[in-house]
Amino acid sequence: MTGFVGAIVEAWDELRIHKVRVLLALVGVACAVTAITGITAAVTMFGQAMQEQNERMSGRDTTLEAWSMGPTEGAMTAAETDAVVDAVAERHKISYHSVRATMDLAVHGGDSGTYVDWSAVDADSGTITRQDLDAGRWFTESDAERLAPVLVVNQAFLDAYAGGAPVTTHPKVVLEGESPVAATVIGVVPVQWNDEGPRAMMLFDQAVRWFPDRVMADNYRFWVPPELADRFAEVLPRDLAAAGVRFEVQQPMADAVVIDRVLQYLVLGVGGFALLLGGLGLLNIALVTVRYRIREIGIRRSFGATSGRVFFGVLMESVVATTVAGVVGVVIAVAVIKNIPIDRIFGRPLDDLPGFPFDAALVGMACAVGIGALAGLIPAIYAVRVKVIDAIRY
Amino acid sequence: MTGIPLVDLQGVTRHVELPDGSTLEILRGVDLTVGPGEHVAIVGRSGTGKSTLLNILGLLDSPTSGEYLLEGEPVGRLRSRALARRRGDDFGFVFQQFNLLQGRTALENVAAPLLYARGRQFWNRTRLASQSLERVGLGERLDTRPEKLSGGEQQRVAIARALVRGPRVILADEPTGALDVETGQAIMTLLDDAASETGAALVTITHDLAIAARADRQFRLADGVLVPIHLDAPAAVAETAGLPA
Numbered sequence: 268m269t270g271f272v273g274a275i276v277e278a279w280d281e282l283r284i285h286k287v288r289v290l291l292a293l294v295g296v297a298c299a300v301t302a303i304t305g306i307t308a309a310v311t312m313f314g315q316a317m318q319e320q321n322e323r324m325s326g327r328d329t330t331l332e333a334w335s336m337g338p339t340e341g342a343m344t345a346a347e348t349d350a351v352v353d354a355v356a357e358r359h360k361i362s363y364h365s366v367r368a369t370m371d372l373a374v375h376g377g378d379s380g381t382y383v384d385w386s387a388v389d390a391d392s393g394t395i396t397r398q399d400l401d402a403g404r405w406f407t408e409s410d411a412e413r414l415a416p417v418l419v420v421n422q423a424f425l426d427a428y429a430g431g432a433p434v435t436t437h438p439k440v441v442l443e444g445e446s447p448v449a450a451t452v453i454g455v456v457p458v459q460w461n462d463e464g465p466r467a468m469m470l471f472d473q474a475v476r477w478f479p480d481r482v483m484a485d486n487y488r489f490w491v492p493p494e495l496a497d498r499f500a501e502v503l504p505r506d507l508a509a510a511g512v513r514f515e516v517q518q519p520m521a522d523a524v525v526i527d528r529v530l531q532y533l534v535l536g537v538g539g540f541a542l543l544l545g546g547l548g549l550l551n552i553a554l555v556t557v558r559y560r561i562r563e564i565g566i567r568r569s570f571g572a573t574s575g576r577v578f579f580g581v582l583m584e585s586v587v588a589t590t591v592a593g594v595v596g597v598v599i600a601v602a603v604i605k606n607i608p609i610d611r612i613f614g615r616p617l618d619d620l621p622g623f624p625f626d627a628a629l630v631g632m633a634c635a636v637g638i639g640a641l642a643g644l645i646p647a648i649y650a651v652r653v654k655v656i657d658a659i660r661y
Numbered sequence: 662m663t664g665i666p667l668v669d670l671q672g673v674t675r676h677v678e679l680p681d682g683s684t685l686e687i688l689r690g691v692d693l694t695v696g697p698g699e700h701v702a703i704v705g706r707s708g709t710g711k712s713t714l715l716n717i718l719g720l721l722d723s724p725t726s727g728e729y730l731l732e733g734e735p736v737g738r739l740r741s742r743a744l745a746r747r748r749g750d751d752f753g754f755v756f757q758q759f760n761l762l763q764g765r766t767a768l769e770n771v772a773a774p775l776l777y778a779r780g781r782q783f784w785n786r787t788r789l790a791s792q793s794l795e796r797v798g799l800g801e802r803l804d805t806r807p808e809k810l811s812g813g814e815q816q817r818v819a820i821a822r823a824l825v826r827g828p829r830v831i832l833a834d835e836p837t838g839a840l841d842v843e844t845g846q847a848i849m850t851l852l853d854d855a856a857s858e859t860g861a862a863l864v865t866i867t868h869d870l871a872i873a874a875r876a877d878r879q880f881r882l883a884d885g886v887l888v889p890i891h892l893d894a895p896a897a898v899a900e901t902a903g904l905p906a
Binding site: 575 | 716719721722742748749754756760762764765769773774776777778779783
């Protein structure tokens with residue numbers, strides 16, 4: 268116990284006394300650890316941003332997408348199809364599934380010939396696709412009870428049909444059809460791309476109530492645990508077909524995950540190389556220093572230091588130094604990562620901001636300690652081989 | 662001297678191989694016993710093997726042949742770890758060039774040997790080092806670095822360091838070699854007193870006959886052979902000063 272503590276105290280004293288030398292040697296190590304930890308954290312954030320963007324388009328990981336393969340004999344209505352899908356989802360205990368039905372509706376007013384991208388969705392759809400809004404709110408289950416339909420639209424729709432009125436004024440538009448109805452806009456979604464045309468969403472239950480002949484329940488999404496995705500992809504179409512609706516179920520592409528992993532390995536490789544260079548600098552200085560300290564090592568041997576203790580002491584100097592550098596590197600990385608202007612870089616804030624990647628911090632620390640041990644090994648062997656008498660006379 | 666001697670060299674030789682293949686005999690059949698609390702001085706010219714003898718006594722070097730008994734225990738049978746432990750526990754070294762650790766304060770220098778001690782000595786090292794420095798009269802210079810101290814003060818720090826672990830043998834290699842006569846005498850008085858207080862044996866290697874004359878027993882080392890001599894203190898002082906005895 269005292270031997271170990273003594274070696275640490277000795278190593279720390281040595282670093283304290285030679286702090287300028289140590290600082291210079293450790294700048295490289297600290298930078299490398301900052302690079303490894305910081306870039307890994309940045310890649311994690313970038314990956315999260317990519318994933319969220321992806322999930323806005325095609326649902327959360329893992330969302331199975333079911334597309335209708337056309338009407339079956341004695342074609343069901345949208346409401347009947349929806350009831351069948353609900354029953355299958357409930358049987359398999361899938362907590363989140365959502366419909367995204369296509370619709371064809373005309374809106375009173377606006378320029379003639381303006382096309383509106385309509386869809387009928389449900390409340391779960393907002394959760395599965397991380398639907399965020401510029402203003403107002405998303406649909407809730409209770410909205411289905413309202414007599415008149417409610418809409419979530421984009422700004423282009425508001426501009427075209429409600430004179431750009433803010434959503435807080437509850438703008439109304441008249442939907443034309445067999446039974447025209449005034450619908451209230453409750454939320455505004457962000458634009459998906461530049462010059463996007465008018466886009467509007469209505470709650471599925473209200474759509475089938477007001478416009479039963481204009482709704483096709485042709486697209487469903489099932490948010491399932493990733494490990495069960497394969498099984499559900501096989502079971503769902505079979506069960507749906509057995510219930511009378513034919514759907515093709517697709518799994519999301521895995522490209523994004525692969526790219527993310529390749530990027531991470533690339534970053535770790537570059538960081539590791541930087542760390543190796545830092546370690547070589549440290550080794551160089553440690554070797555020079557140990558030669559300079561031969562006499563001191565001899566004096567310490569006269570105090571009763573064993574060769575093991577001398578070896579461990581010299582090794583610990585390097586390890587303690589790189590550990591301190593590692594901590595500094597990680598702290599810098601945390602400071603940098605916490606102050607990254609995510610809104611400016613990714614265009615919008617992240618819904619689920621990933622926590623600081625402790626794995627990366629641990630990898631950075633482990634690398635720092637490892638490089639310290641490697642850089643200290645050669646000087647430690649050199650220190651042990653010195654003859655005590657020669658060392659004292661040195 | 663009665664009982665088992667603290668240090669007992671029996672027929673110790675030390676040879677080294679020279680690069681041309683010949684052998685250099687440094688010590689030839691040295692016999693020496695030192696008892697607890699005894700003060701022994703060894704004189705001799707430069708290059709006669711005094712330091713080699715001191716290194717063997719302090720377990721820093723091993724004899725080529727002969728036997729070294731430390732409290733009756735053959736040192737040759739001890740493994741390097743046990744040797745290092747006994748070196749730290751039983752011996753305190755005072756060197757001619759002080760050999761203080763640069764960049765460290767007087768207190769840190771004196772506490773340094775306690776980093777290799779165990780138990781209370783280790784955990785109380787700062788207090789023990791402080792007490793040791795106070796004993797040599799440097800209680801006011803604890804935080805002073807060696808380069809700011811005079812030669813005499815540096816040697817006093819070295820003595821405090823040699824004493825801090827309570828050694829049973831103090832080995833002093835030309836302790837006054839780098840000091841003027843007056844300071845040297847003061848340092849030797851300090852060493853003598855410290856050894857007497859602690860009951861430690863003191864082995865002094867010197868070429869200064871006046872310093873050697875302070876010891877209980879004196880030896881001369883010439884051509885690797887150790888022979889007992891008797892130095893009369895006033896005569897030795899006169900000889901050192903170049904005056905008729």
